Amino acid sequence: MSHPTYETIRVDVPAQGVGLVQFNRPQSLNALNAQMTGEAFTALEIFDADPAIHCMVLTGSERAFAAGADIKEMAGKTAVDMFAGADVTDWSRLMRIAKPIVAAVSGFALGGGCEIAMTCDMIVASETAVFGQPEINLGIIPGAGGTQRLTRAVGKALAMEIILTDRRLSAEEALRFGLVNRVSPVELYLKEAIELAQKVGERSQVAVRMAKDAVNKAYELSLAEGLVFEKRNFYLLFSTEDRAEGMNAFVEKRKANWKNK
Ligand code: CAA
Numbered sequence: 001m002s003h004p005t006y007e008t009i010r011v012d013v014p015a016q017g018v019g020l021v022q023f024n025r026p027q028s029l030n031a032l033n034a035q036m037t038g039e040a041f042t043a044l045e046i047f048d049a050d051p052a053i054h055c056m057v058l059t060g061s062e063r064a065f066a067a068g069a070d071i072k073e074m075a076g077k078t079a080v081d082m083f084a085g086a087d088v089t090d091w092s093r094l095m096r097i098a099k100p101i102v103a104a105v106s107g108f109a110l111g112g113g114c115e116i117a118m119t120c121d122m123i124v125a126s127e128t129a130v131f132g133q134p135e136i137n138l139g140i141i142p143g144a145g146g147t148q149r150l151t152r153a154v155g156k157a158l159a160m161e162i163i164l165t166d167r168r169l170s171a172e173e174a175l176r177f178g179l180v181n182r183v184s185p186v187e188l189y190l191k192e193a194i195e196l197a198q199k200v201g202e203r204s205q206v207a208v209r210m211a212k213d214a215v216n217k218a219y220e221l222s223l224a225e226g227l228v229f230e231k232r233n234f235y236l237l238f239s240t241e242d243r244a245e246g247m248n249a250f251v252e253k254r255k256a257n258w259k260n261k
Helices: 034-049 080-088 110-118 132-137 144-152 156-165 171-178 188-199 205-217 221-237 241-251
Strands: 011-013 018-023 053-060 063-067 101-105 109-111 123-124 128-134 183-184
Touching: 011 034, 011 188, 018 034, 018 188, 034 053, 053 123, 053 188, 063 101, 063 110, 101 110, 101 188, 110 128, 123 156, 123 171, 123 188, 123 205, 132 156, 171 183, 183 188, 205 221, 205 241
Parallel strands: 018 053, 053 101, 063 109, 101 123, 109 128, 123 183
Antiparallel strands: 011 018
């Protein structure tokens, strides 16, 4: 399926197997409105369904990954509006993407911007990246996973400080506290995110999907349940052609030729 014409995002295939989705509302620092998140999720779904794409990169601009949910769009909403489906922070479509997504973050990643980056599978940050949850300044709290994902990523004490006082994390702090995978110079962060996505794309795609699926379960299940889930995916992979190929290639001392089957 080919991409429709988008107004608020750009899409590209910058390297073999890598689908790039870029927020493009520079006038509002990529504030996440319904149109832009909707277009981004559509683009990710199209890449997810495309066998030529193995991994996606989600990015913004050098100045802003995304400065949060669009406050101007949210300002007139009632609780009933939000509950009835006007909630721009409903990212269930993003959470259903099966292929891994690398967030390439530069500049502001605030509120929903920080939350959407944390919903991706890995984060490559530029040296200028700033992570934060400033919702408390608006009389609200994070509503797209911030209280849960940030707490799991950096621990309770620091998450409390970030959410209760709008403490911002620099890229180096985000690395130190385990929120991001790596920090790169601003001129390299996108290139490095694409290279990371390519590395994922060079593996057996069946195994990659099963691995993402199992790691994400660590967020949701008890250890005992998670171990059962992992074992099920592990056994399932013994039915794939790639499992036979991977083990034969090791024994024959050659590179595996993945069929993704
Ligand atoms: N929503 C709507 N518009 C936004 C925006 C947002 N989240 N963030 C920035 N903008 C707009 C500004 O209104 C401004 O537009 P105008 O030129 O039309 O006035 C433009 O982007 C540039 O912003 P600034 O002039 O403020 O730029 P700055 O460099 O001085 O400051 C900033 C940058 C610190 C990011 C500041 O814009 C800011 O604090 N933004 C709001 C951040 C925020 O509170 N995010 C949380 C939103 S709520 C949320 O995300 C809920 C959730 O859990 C999902």
